Amino acid sequence: MEIPSKARVVIVGGGIVGASVAYHLTKLGWKDVVLLDRKQFCSGTTWHAAGLIAQLRATQNMTRLAKYSQELYGELEAETGMATGFRRVGSITVALTEERHEEILRQASMARAFGVDVEPISTTEVKARYEHLNCDDVVGGVYLPKDGQGDPSNITLAMMRGAKTRGAVVCEHIKVTGMAKTGRRLTSVSWESAEGTGEIECEHVVNCGGMWGHEVGRMAGTNVPLHACEHFYIVSDKIPGLSQLPVLRVPDECAYYKEDAGSIMLGAFEPNAKPWGMKGIPEDFEFDQLPDDFDHFEPILEWAVNRMPMLAEAGIQTFFNGPESFTPDDAYHLGLCPEMDNVWVAAGFNSVGIQSAGGAGMALAEWMETGQKPFDLGDVDISRMQPFQGNKHYLFERSKETLGLLYADHFPYRQKATARGVRRTPLHEHLKARGAVFGELAGWERANWFAGAGQEREYRYSWKRQNWFENSAREHKAVRENVGIYDMSSFGKLRVEGPDAEAFLNYVGGGNYAVPVGKIVYTQLLNARAGIEADVTVTRLSETAYLVVTPAATRYADETWLRRHVGDYRVVITDVTAGEAVMAVMGPASRALLQAVSPNDFSNAVNPFGTAQEIEIGMGLARVHRVTYVGELGWEIYASADMAGHVFETLMQAGEGMGAKLCGMHMMDSCRIEKAFRHFGHDITSEDHVLEAGLGFAVAKDKPDYIGRAAVERKREQGLQRRMVQFRLKDPEPLLYHAEPILRDGEVVGHLSSGNYGHTLGGAVGMGYVHCPGEKPAELLSSSFEIEVAGARVQAEASLKPLYDPTSERVRA
Incomplete structure (x- = not known):
């Protein structure tokens, strides 16, 4: 096929993701779409994928995309005439521990909130649906009837056929060798093949390079952090009488099982993965397998033989080891690259590329068409990645862990164990010396809580109260009743x-x-x-x-x-x-502490809420901002990095006699949710209207023009369709995290966008949107509300005003 010299978009990579982007762009009417692959289509990762197609993901929009994928794959054959092998066989996930059982029950509750068909099932019901399973230590399970499996290569080729039918040019054995750019825009893509070389002028480039995505990103002047890891599975010999079965996941044994043409495929996501390709992927890589490593896979197989006794009698037909790409946070990369204005990415799918590709291609195509995200994609937006995360050593270390995290317990507050310590605030060693237990966010080491004397300085994870719960409660109390100090330098x-x-x-x-x-x-x-x-x-x-x-x-x-x-x-x-460290000093005694270390005036007359001033502090200088994210009187102290240690020591010395307490990020979150302060990425996102988020007070009414003004004015005229509501569980025992269903008068009407424990309010607190078009606040609040926690409904108090200090008297004291 002749390769055009001009195109509206060049898509680099001919696996299932590149095919999906081409399919969806042409479906939106894009012409001059060119898709190039260095070797044969599907020859990188797609061809050896297991083809599991699940609907439920960790958030509403990721679930929306996964649901779309399985719906699309179910319709492709009728549209294109190509068999995709897609079958809705259902899936079962079983738990072998009480902690895992709570996790999957919480997932089942979340699925209902997201509109996914799901059924918690007992051990007896698990056995009835999967008779071959040893259920001796199975605690329970969940069943999703519409999950499925398919043939990844055929799904890919079907989408390519759909794209070609609508005019896309799709070419194999064409290697992209370079990209020319002017400023923040790529202008052309260079290529070579056995027949020659060429160049394509283009308006957009999409990096769907899979495990080559990091290198393709560098070629385009962008950062796409991902690393290949070895991924293992075996396929048994034919097992007589074996009929169609649901996909089975046993995450406590790192394993999944799929019936395929009378055989069982057993795959693994082991805790300690094997990174691959550290010196680059071989130039001739195409449909390649990596060397066997039976010793690495053997523990998984031993568990599997016990779990599925018929495997002990069946021989192994295939032992397979192939590479797949993984990202630093186990979420794929999608969207417009921060470094460039016309370079897009859809890569790094962490072994869920088949179930994700349809939805990811749809979302990216709509984003490219309109210039706006179709809905919140913050979980996977490439702009969440920090520049340093493209460091190859960092990616090598982190990828050892991320593969296994797919099937690890997804405990709340779970911290990554690898590639730590990259970014530290100027106060890090001071906090470490005083008992800080650190978490990591965007590479920053942040003090999340402080251990007591003799207490171990590490997390003990659980779905119940974790080992730091009372520590954080004491920090919370200090901020509410006296004064707390915490490090905000990472902001x-x-x-x-x-x-x-x-x-x-x-x-x-x-x-x-x-x-x-x-x-x-x-x-x-x-x-x-x-x-x-x-x-x-x-x-x-x-x-x-x-x-x-x-x-x-x-x-x-x-x-x-x-x-x-x-x-x-x-x-x-x-x-x-x-350049600056930031120390937050918060609580009723915060003014007294600052007056003890500075000659400046912190009164309402000189430094009212919402103002900043330059101050002397100790023997140094700083700037204080009178703001709060915990709902108390307080200041943020901005000190240059060179003076941060002195300022911290000055505060701690003066604070000792006042009972000042060092606090962590967990305290900050529990305090902010009591005050109903919104958390970006959870309570407020790119698809949440600022007025429906309850933030109309922060929008100027007298400005002639700003981005979003027309939409703000329309909403003011039309009225709100939904409202952000704060909830407090009346039972003090259950805990809330996020995504728990909200029930209004017995019907599911939404889900929590965030949750934490309100130590002052005496129960778990959550926030979430409730659909209530045209309703008055009194009408909404006259309803009966419950929150579903791991399948159990818990009565909740609802409020449109903050349950803690609703008039902000404490903040403005």
């Missing part, structure tokens, strides 16, 4: 300055930034639908300079959003996160 700090700084921020943000120097504005950056792209504070430092403070996890994404909208505004945006 992002972006300096926006220049003659147009005020005008620029007034265009990109919903608030009003024409404020006096020293004023702090809590605000959101909105998209055209008035969805929330970022939740930040903006402090005016001078006539021409502002400081934008962002969550640690979204600093890079927020910076990218700002940069993409600079246009002709005369501004410079600089990441200054590492």
